[in-house]
Amino acid sequence: MISIRIxxxxxxxxxxxxxGVAEYVKRLGAMCKLRIVELxxxxxxxxxxxxxxxxxxxxxGQRLVQALATDEYCIALDSAGTQLSSYKFAEKxxxxxxxxxxxxxxxxxxxxxxxxxxxxxxxxCLSFGSMTFPHQLMRLILxxxxxxxxxxxxxxPYHK
Numbered sequence: 001m002i003s004i005r006i007x008x009x010x011x012x013x014x015x016x017x018x019x020g021v022a023e024y025v026k027r028l029g030a031m032c033k034l035r036i037v038e039l040x041x042x043x044x045x046x047x048x049x050x051x052x053x054x055x056x057x058x059x060x061g062q063r064l065v066q067a068l069a070t071d072e073y074c075i076a077l078d079s080a081g082t083q084l085s086s087y088k089f090a091e092k093x094x095x096x097x098x099x100x101x102x103x104x105x106x107x108x109x110x111x112x113x114x115x116x117x118x119x120x121x122x123x124x125c126l127s128f129g130s131m132t133f134p135h136q137l138m139r140l141i142l143x144x145x146x147x148x149x150x151x152x153x154x155x156x157p158y159h160k
Contacts, residue, residue, distance in 0.1 A: 002093075003033040003103045004146065007067050009060050009110035010041035012136045024143035031150040036139075039063045041110035053112050061115025064107050073101035074122045077108050077138060081125030089126075090149035106146075108138050 012018050021036070028034045040063070042056040068074055073096060084092065096104060107114060107122065119125060128141060151158040 001033055002097055003035075004028075005035045005037055005072070005103075005105045006108065006139060006142065007037045007039065007064060007105055008108040008135065008139050009039050009063065010135055011038050012139065014136065017136050017140055020140045021143060024140070024147050027147050028143070028150070031147075031154075037067060039067060044111070057109075057112050057115040058117065060110055060112075061118035064109070064114065064118045065121050068105055068107075068121065069103065072103045072105040073124075075104060075106045075124045075126050076114050076119055076122035077106065077128065077142065078114055078119060078122075078125045079127050079130055079132070081127035083127045083129060086145060086148050087152060089145060090152035092124075093146070093149045094153045106142060108135055108142065110135055 012021060025034060025036070039060075042059050044052065044056050048056070093104075096102075101123075106126075107118065109115075109118075128138070128145075133141065148158055
């Protein structure tokens with residue numbers, strides 16, 4: 001069975017997002033071994049200077065990299081990454097174990113994104129488009145797409 005870890009910076013505070021995440025974790029329980037790891041994000045002032053933002057991203061990026069196991073295939077979520085349709089994403093998830101990657105880690109950055117050093121550690125950078133989403137919402141969107149991919153790969157219907 002494929003093992004998936006979602007490594008995310010920051011906690012989800014909104015109950016409606018917590019409920020959505022819990023629902024997809026439950027649904028995915030029969031399809032994969034899933035674990036969500038929350039790492040602390042750095043606090044920053046609302047008017048942070050570019051140098052401070054760079055420092056924050058680097059500290060958070062180090063946390064992400066340190067949380068990864070050496071044998072995990074890392075997929076970083078980044079707006080500059082590769083965009084895939086749901087079907088292409090499903091194909092990628094089905095192909096990875098065949099290529100010897102049965103332990104996957106998806107990395108979600110915090111408010112400022114993922115540092116360059118963390119992106120260099122990634123085996124693949126995935127983009128959900130050029131729009132900006134709150135990182136807490138991104139966790140729910142990612143879980144939904146992973147669930148959809150498993151349904152596609154099993155040939156099972158999915159609600160429209």
